[in-house]
Amino acid sequence: MKRVAVAGASGYAGGEVLRLLLAHPDLEIGALTASSTAGTQLVEIHPHLTPLAERVVEDTTVETLSGHDAVVLALPHGHSAAIADALPDDVVVVDCGADFRLRDPEAWTTFYDTPHAGSWPYGMPELRTDAGPQRDVLAGATRIAVPGCYPTAVSLALAPGLAGGVLEPAGIAVVAASGTSGAGRSPKPHLLGAEVMGAMSPYGVGGVHRHTPEIEQNLSACGAGPVRVSFTPTLAPMPRGILATCTAVATDGVTAAEVRAAWESAYLDEPFVHLLPEGRWPSTASVLASNCVHVQVTLDERVGRVVAVAAVDNLTKGTAGAAVQCLNLALGLPEPTGLPVAGVAP
Template sequence: MEKIKVGVLGASGYTGADLIRLALRHPTIELTVLTANAHAGKPVKDVFRHFSHVDLPDLISIDDADWAAVDAVFCGLPHGTTQAITKQIFETHPKVKIIDMSADFRLRDPAAYKEWYGLDHIAAEIQPEAAYGLTELYRDEIEAARLIACPGCYPTAVLLSLVPLAIKDLIDATDLVIDAKSGVSGAGRGLKENTLFCEAGEGISPYAVGKHRHMAEIEQEIGKAANLEGLRVNFTPHLIPMSRGELTTSYVRMKNGASASDLKDALIDAYSGEPFVTILDGETLPQTQMVRGSNYVAMNVIPDRIPGRAIVISTLDNLVKGSAGQALQNFNLAYGMDETLGLEQLPLFP
């Protein structure tokens, strides 16, 4: 099988490390370029000890990367960085595919990007090419794109559970309350006081209340599904003292006489045959333990005791299906391969 040469930008972050982990088990990927500016010149095993037994290229700076040595690039860089690099690559090597795990191309409107991220969009001419990389909902666009903008972890969990319901007009998209919880790896690997062990351990902390940047993606995609402009949702994230995992609980008002059973049937219908999405039996409640270390999503719909309302719960691993795994799933689509290649890892338990 012919190898596809791949670069990973931001290889020293948690997302980059998980992408490397998954790529090493992929039968067609050859890792040729690994960048990490702060660790340039180091072997990967000096940064991540769990790669000590693996032969990998040394980490280099982005300025030293040879784009002629890659067929595809996974970008795990901070927002505001990927746009310039994408422009550079496309200008000099237009056949290279980019699977972006940052936020730089997720929002279709450049003005919305500036509003939420405080930066001018410097690659607005490329933005229309970006396919929103929510695999189960945008396969056709992803297959044809050279630029894939993978969703954030929270939007992936929320949108997979709510978009099919909004499309079928079973829920009132203007009355959504979303409670979300993520492991500490979602905050990145950089040194931050609030993620120190003594600060994050043995407690739960809300953050970015009413202003989390992932709200923009959630509103963009549910608004599109419900054909509503200017949609606003209530979304509150929380930090949980665990390394990885994410769970979202969405409180919805049903429409058109729909019941919780109708909502569940709609999700079963939407994801019938999907390799990574499971609608749980009965009233089995999703738990992060069900998906840890895997590309799987588990969800369910529970009737609320308040008439006309239901509770939709979804869980995934924020570093896999919420980031690196979904990126690899999109890579498989973009190259016409089985979506599950390199992603066969079952959840880890305990």
């Protein structure tokens, strides 16, 4: 058994990491830490985590996190670097925040208000880059940056087309809807039930959302050249889930069969990415609480654009599930271990 500490255990992402670790046969939950809730019993924060009800949340310090085989950081952006730097190099550190996702310092400083901390291996095993399968980079790694939830859905929706040469890198547009848990657990007036129920609204409009450079970085790595994406996120009246509708210009003369073949080839052997049968479109309800991404793709021949749609649970595959998937690869365990492939319904 490998012992895993979770920093930021009081948040939505931290709680989801704990839920998944409870079902993992090879990982043992060690220290649970947070900041403002230190000293509180976990049952007061996450009453659904019954097996951990009596555990007390400790303060997030390097001393508390030391002595574990792995540490998952589910902290606010900008808080991971100092802790990671103080942990031994042989401890596996998986960061659920954005601190180490971007390779380009200029892209970081354009979208974030803290200094660029550097970049770690990017934790999306299914991403096919021109350098090879990303999971090969993660096997045995001791520092891994978990992808953002929107980039998970968008990148896995579009990457096969760019890698397979059936999409042009210019003219990509994405509109994605997310549940309110994507904004974290801190109370915010615009996330009140009275504000959200029965309403949908855009935010981060006009290329200013922080996940934009991460999406572009991922898609550019597929080998089709530099990619620019028009990304518009929207807030949906649901607690969790993302539905990303992505459109891109089809390469000249490509057929619908060639488009579908690119996605079939990319995801044929992937345990967590499922290309749905033709005619069936993804739904957030179908992936709820699972580590799966449902994808569908079609060619709109009239306008020469490909439409790819992906559904993902932003807290599971979009964050915590990806963290556990990366832990498995880093610790030499079978990649799917402990991860749910079936959702919950209704």
